[in-house]
Amino acid sequence: MEASILGLIYEEPQYGYQLEKTIEGWGMRNWTTIGFSSIYYVLKKLEKKELVSSKLEKVEGKPSRKVFTITDLGRETMAGKIRDLLSWNKKIISPIDLGLAYLNYLPPEEVINCLENYTESAQGRIKFLESSVKTQEELGAPYYVVALFSRPLATLKTEIAWVEEFIEKIKKEENL
Structure with missing residues (x-):
């Protein structure tokens, strides 16, 4: 801060x-x-x-x-x-990690539902970030300003891909 x-x-x-x-x-x-x-x-x-x-x-x-x-x-x-x-890469604490630590307290179907909700909510943020990148580029913002939106966009897309793979792993492990 x-x-x-x-x-x-x-x-x-x-x-x-x-x-x-x-x-x-x-x-x-x-x-x-x-x-x-x-x-x-x-x-x-x-x-x-x-x-x-x-x-x-x-x-x-x-x-x-x-x-x-x-x-x-x-x-x-x-x-x-x-x-x-x-x-230096610093540890980032994400609330989803706490949920992952205790997901075994929920039925697998509910975990999948929660993770699908997570992915859906992340899609809204992706749209915002994509729009922000486009706006900053159209305004001719310096590359480092565009990076403030493009880096979290790339990170979020990677996270969604991971969540989708994890959902598939749960389905396979739980025979769903």
């Missing part, structure tokens, strides 16, 4: 509400976990770590707002975070 906010401030100085609008505009909640209520908490943490600095900006007819700017230490820290994020 810190890297998400720090990256946005790296791009340009921003105030809290502006960060929320940028997060919405970029569709960031599709690929990062940051809630509106977390933004100010993270900003305080970044400022305490001296990764960002802030100054009050007066706006005519409105209350002053605190604008955050990345510091040199923040730039160094962000570069390190990017290197780490791009270099």
Whole structure:
């Protein structure tokens, strides 16, 4: 979460509400976990770590707002975070894994039904991601922005293929 906010401030100085609008505009909640209520908490943490600095900006007819700017230490820290994020495969915890761990508590027919529902729900996400890739390409977005939608799309398609193979394995093992 810190890297998400720090990256946005790296791009340009921003105030809290502006960060929320940028997060919405970029569709960031599709690929990062940051809630509106977390933004100010993270900003305080970044400022305490001296990764960002802030100054009050007066706006005519409105209350002053605190604008955050990345510091040199923040730039160094962000570069390190990017290197780490791009270099190492990290464990991803998926809720389906917990279901798989205990699927033997359900009848095989019900497990198959659940997995078919899972696949169906994933199809909706696939349509969204395909549409997002197409939109970003049509807008001439940089390749790395398109990648924010094409990578999860590829992952999801692979997962659906695995689920479909697993359903077939259950049917074979259970003689269904």
